[in-house]
Amino acid sequence: MKPYAESCDINKDPILDVLKEVFADRRRVLELASGTGQHAVHFGRALPHLTWQTSELQPNHTGIQAWLDEAQLPNVLAPVQIDANDEHWPVGNFDAIFNANTVHILSWPEVEKLFAGIGRVLNSGGILCLYGPFNYNGNFTSDSNARFDIWLKARNPLSGVRDFEALNALAEAQDMTLLSDIEMPINNRTLVWQRT
Numbered sequence: 001m002k003p004y005a006e007s008c009d010i011n012k013d014p015i016l017d018v019l020k021e022v023f024a025d026r027r028r029v030l031e032l033a034s035g036t037g038q039h040a041v042h043f044g045r046a047l048p049h050l051t052w053q054t055s056e057l058q059p060n061h062t063g064i065q066a067w068l069d070e071a072q073l074p075n076v077l078a079p080v081q082i083d084a085n086d087e088h089w090p091v092g093n094f095d096a097i098f099n100a101n102t103v104h105i106l107s108w109p110e111v112e113k114l115f116a117g118i119g120r121v122l123n124s125g126g127i128l129c130l131y132g133p134f135n136y137n138g139n140f141t142s143d144s145n146a147r148f149d150i151w152l153k154a155r156n157p158l159s160g161v162r163d164f165e166a167l168n169a170l171a172e173a174q175d176m177t178l179l180s181d182i183e184m185p186i187n188n189r190t191l192v193w194q195r196t
Helices: 006-022 038-046 058-071 108-121 143-155 164-173
Strands: 028-032 051-056 076-081 094-100 122-132 176-184 188-195
Touching (some): 006 038, 006 122, 006 176, 038 058, 038 094, 051 058, 094 108, 108 122, 122 176, 164 176, 164 188
Parallel strands (some): 028 094, 051 076
Antiparallel strands (some): 122 188
């Protein structure tokens, strides 16, 4: 049985609208934390010019593979094991990286390691596309994001909605420059950086 996340069905088309533009001239994409695999199938089908590499922690591979087996897309690859804490990721280099809804789940030291890993595998000129809820100047952008932050911290005190400025500093430390900060439905954003 395939895993299912309602949030993926809600956000997949607005995210795809962004990816059609920012990944138009890309070829090889690494999706960090592919979750259920729903995004990979949706984006891979709509963007056949991309080779889409899924990744996740090992326990989630079976669920992702169930989606891939059903979709039978030649350009969407079986998941590889990537843990933000690992100093070596078992992949080559990519001209684009996509991630949705992960940095608020990880602890801040893990977010720092995630960006360090991105720096190891993103080519010069490569694009990083990050989707999720973000704070600005330490402030929540909505009451729902504030409530979401409380819920996250109740599950894990080290998680929480992250500040854009802190994430941008991590990106800049990996020689990335912000290209776009795009408003998305339900108080989310898509941040797009390019490696110089």
